[in-house]
Amino acid sequence: MHPVDWTIIALYLSWIIWTGVQHTRGSTELQSYFLGNRSNPWWAVGLSVMATQLSAITMVGTTGQGYTDGLRFVQFYFGLPLAMVILSVTAVPFFHRARVYTAYEYLERRFDVKTRTLTSALFLLSRGLSCGAIISAPAVILSIIMGWNLTLTVLLIGIPTAIYTMLGGVQAVTWTDVKQMYVIIFGLTAVAIALVLGLPGDVSVGDALRVAGTTGRMQAFDFRFTLNETYTFWSGLIGGLFLMLSYFGCDQSQVQRYLTARSEAEASSSLYMSAYWKIPLQVLVLMIGVLVFVFYLFNQPPMLFNPVHEARVKQSAVAGRYADAEQRFSKAFAVRRDAARALASSDSASSRDAAGAAFLAADDALRTVRRDAAGLVQEATGDRSYRDVNYVFPTFVTTHLPIGLIGIVLAAIIAAAMSSIAAELNALATTTVIDFYRRLVRPEAPDGHYLTVSRIATGVWGVFACIVALYAANLGSLIEVVNRFGSFFYGSILGVFMLAMLTRRASGTGAFVGLIGGMLLVASVALLRPDISFLWHNVVGAVGVVAMGLLVSLVVPAALPTGDAA
Amino acid sequence: MADVPHTRTLGSAAKVIAAEIVALLLLFALQQAFTP
Numbered sequence: 001m002h003p004v005d006w007t008i009i010a011l012y013l014s015w016i017i018w019t020g021v022q023h024t025r026g027s028t029e030l031q032s033y034f035l036g037n038r039s040n041p042w043w044a045v046g047l048s049v050m051a052t053q054l055s056a057i058t059m060v061g062t063t064g065q066g067y068t069d070g071l072r073f074v075q076f077y078f079g080l081p082l083a084m085v086i087l088s089v090t091a092v093p094f095f096h097r098a099r100v101y102t103a104y105e106y107l108e109r110r111f112d113v114k115t116r117t118l119t120s121a122l123f124l125l126s127r128g129l130s131c132g133a134i135i136s137a138p139a140v141i142l143s144i145i146m147g148w149n150l151t152l153t154v155l156l157i158g159i160p161t162a163i164y165t166m167l168g169g170v171q172a173v174t175w176t177d178v179k180q181m182y183v184i185i186f187g188l189t190a191v192a193i194a195l196v197l198g199l200p201g202d203v204s205v206g207d208a209l210r211v212a213g214t215t216g217r218m219q220a221f222d223f224r225f226t227l228n229e230t231y232t233f234w235s236g237l238i239g240g241l242f243l244m245l246s247y248f249g250c251d252q253s254q255v256q257r258y259l260t261a262r263s264e265a266e267a268s269s270s271l272y273m274s275a276y277w278k279i280p281l282q283v284l285v286l287m288i289g290v291l292v293f294v295f296y297l298f299n300q301p302p303m304l305f306n307p308v309h310e311a312r313v314k315q316s317a318v319a320g321r322y323a324d325a326e327q328r329f330s331k332a333f334a335v336r337r338d339a340a341r342a343l344a345s346s347d348s349a350s351s352r353d354a355a356g357a358a359f360l361a362a363d364d365a366l367r368t369v370r371r372d373a374a375g376l377v378q379e380a381t382g383d384r385s386y387r388d389v390n391y392v393f394p395t396f397v398t399t400h401l402p403i404g405l406i407g408i409v410l411a412a413i414i415a416a417a418m419s420s421i422a423a424e425l426n427a428l429a430t431t432t433v434i435d436f437y438r439r440l441v442r443p444e445a446p447d448g449h450y451l452t453v454s455r456i457a458t459g460v461w462g463v464f465a466c467i468v469a470l471y472a473a474n475l476g477s478l479i480e481v482v483n484r485f486g487s488f489f490y491g492s493i494l495g496v497f498m499l500a501m502l503t504r505r506a507s508g509t510g511a512f513v514g515l516i517g518g519m520l521l522v523a524s525v526a527l528l529r530p531d532i533s534f535l536w537h538n539v540v541g542a543v544g545v546v547a548m549g550l551l552v553s554l555v556v557p558a559a560l561p562t563g564d565a566a
Numbered sequence: 567m568a569d570v571p572h573t574r575t576l577g578s579a580a581k582v583i584a585a586e587i588v589a590l591l592l593l594f595a596l597q598q599a600f601t602p
């Protein structure tokens with residue numbers, strides 16, 4: 001990599017660490033360390049909420065998804081604006097008026113300590129592990145594409161984040177998130193412009209999108225109602241609504257962002273920022289993937305995007321067959337390039353139909369060669385699930401963008417990772433200290449003691465996340481297990497909060513039994529009906545918990561009249 | 567007085583829903599314009 005790009009990354013890291021560490025002085029008590037004295041403006045909280053959600057996996061994986069599947073993934077977010085509307089009249093006023101540090105603290109006021117402890121323990125378990133995955137995924141990709149040492153890449157992302165989060169607390173997280181969001185938006189916009197400028201002179205943006213549309217990549221909507229497809233209009237609107245309600249309403253890594261807002265109204269406005277901008281931002285990210293696909297119609301891509309796998313195949317017994325596939329790939333690429341050019345320049349409906357059919361046939365031939373090559377990788381490496389979709393965007397960035405822009409985009413990918421990790425470390429430490437240490441271990445200690453413990457907890461979670469990241473890098477399936485495990489109780493936790501906020505009849509025992517029952521129900525659905533998409537698990541979990549919780553509450557009613565904390 | 571925040575909440579919610587409908591319609595138009 002060119003020294004200019006290294007300098008940009010170094011400047012970015014220095015800027016972020018400096019911003020974070022600056023907030024150390026203001027974080028002198030628990031209230032300021034975890035809630036920033038509830039003083040932040042809506043726009044900063046809103047950007048922090050968006051930066052937390054947008055991880056490096058989103059940047060690299062979603063552009064890859066745009067490259068292979070087009071715009072359809074955007075349907076995943078269709079429930080988000082509705083979720084924000086619902087949360088602004090439920091979670092936001094409930095949490096703000098209850099003056100809580102964590103979402104789970106509220107559950108004790110409404111139910112009992114066992115329900116609070118179980119939900120916060122589930123949060124620590126899932127987020128602690130997923131934080132490792134959030135570091136690991138971009139670190140593996142960057143180390144492979146850039147040839148960097150994996151351990152150093154994990155530490156490059158994890159250590160600075162842990163340091164500024166540990167020192168500056170939630171204010172460091174919020175204000176670094178704001179700057180990281182600027183870097184991300186600038187990086188994405190610059191790539192989109194570079195891609196448009198990189199089109200051949202005789203191919204307009206409209207032509208490019210029409211060629212992409214011929215392959216179905218401009219198809220954003222799928223109105224079929226099926227439980228088996230993850231990305232449809234209905235699964236996004238209904239399943240996505242429940243997922244987003246759970247993520248933004250019950251997950252401490254998001255709840256803590258808007259607890260720092262200076263008023264209830266500003267907290268709502270911060271959520272509305274995502275409601276307005278998440279779908280357009282996601283379309284931009286996916287569109288970049290689509291444009292990378294178009295770019296590679298006119299510029300020969302590597303046959304496989306993972307260079308490590310490619311190198312291993314070339315040194316294996318199937319190297320000859322791989323070389324033969326490369327020759328076929330070059331020929332197939334030339335045929336597809338000419339077909340794409342013919343399609344782009346066709347102006348009548350009939351010639352467009354014929355050119356479209358020829359282009360699709362050429363694209364199919366190219367994909368057949370790529371499938372053969374992926375088969376050779378599987379033969380040579382034993383990796384049964386070869387997928388290189390996450391390597392497409394970083395490969396494009398590092399091989400086709402100009403010097404300077406490479407550094408900016410890599411900084412944006414690192415920024416996306418760091419902003420999500422910081423929020424998670426901050427939330428993990430808050431839950432550890434507030435829901436466990438202060439509640440169960442040492443309830444009566446001076447504020448300074450809790451502040452010291454909070455800083456230690458943040459550092460310990462940072463080290464834990466880096467260790468998980470290093471192990472997860474070698475155990476790809478572990479990440480899948482963690483994600484799957486998380487999906488078992490995401491909807492169920494939402495169900496507990498629905499019982500807390502929407503009903504007066506639910507008792508603590510009802511909520512506790514309902515939560516366990518809901519998780520078992522989701523696990524049964526996942527095991528017995530693996531064809532049902534995971535987005536629907538959130539609906540099953542939430543509805544299951546509410547139904548079971550209310551039933552059990554009839555048998556074991558609340559011991560005392562319960563009033564809303566709000 | 568009590569109606570003021572309530573009205574504001576409803577107004578903000580209506581604006582968010584309206585913006586989503588417009589965004590989805592634009593996305594649908596984009597799809598239809600470039601999908602044969």
